[in-house]
Amino acid sequence: MVKKMRWSIAPLLLLLPGLAEAADLDRGRALAERWCGNCHVVDRTTSAGRADGLPTLPAIAAKRETTAASLKGVMSAPHGRMPDLSLGARDQDDLIAYILSLRPN
Numbered sequence: 328m329v330k331k332m333r334w335s336i337a338p339l340l341l342l343l344p345g346l347a348e349a350a351d352l353d354r355g356r357a358l359a360e361r362w363c364g365n366c367h368v369v370d371r372t373t374s375a376g377r378a379d380g381l382p383t384l385p386a387i388a389a390k391r392e393t394t395a396a397s398l399k400g401v402m403s404a405p406h407g408r409m410p411d412l413s414l415g416a417r418d419q420d421d422l423i424a425y426i427l428s429l430r431p432n
C-alpha cells in the first residue's frame with residue numbers, strides 16, 4: 328500500500344529538480360551579493376561593486392578551468408586577500424550553482 332502510493336507520486340518528483348534548481352540559484356545570487364559583492368562584481372549587469380582588477384563572477388564563470396570543484400576549493404580555504412568565509416555546504420552549493428549559471432553559452 329505504502330509502496331503503491333510512493334510510485335504514484337514518482338512523476339511529480341521528477342519535476343522537482345527543476346524547481347529546486349531555480350530556488351538554489353536565487354539563494355546563490357543572494358549569497359553572492361552578500362558574501363562576494365564587497366570585492367567582486369557578482370552579475371552581468373550591475374555597475375556596483377569594486378572594479379579594482381578583481382575578476383567578476385561572470386568572468387570567473389567563463390574561465391575554462393572553473394569547475395564546481397575549483398570553486399569549492401576557493402570557498403573552503405582562504406587565499407590571497409580573500410577572507411575565510413566559512414560557508415556551509417549548502418551555501419557553497421547554491422553559490423556554485425549561481426556562479427556557474429553565469430557561464431556564457
Ligand code: HEC
Binds near residue numbers: 362398401406410
Ligand atoms: C574581501 C574581498 C573578497 C571577497 C569578499 C571575496 N573575494 Fe574572491 N577574491 C578576492 C581576491 C583579492 C582575489 C584574488 C586572488 C588572490 O588575491 O589570492 C579573489 C579571487 C577569487 C577567485 C579566483 C579568481 C580567478 O582568477 O580564478 C574566485 C573563484 C573567487 N575569488 C570567488 C569568490 C567568491 C565565490 C566569493 C564569495 C563567496 C568571493 N570570492 C569573495 C577577494 C575577495
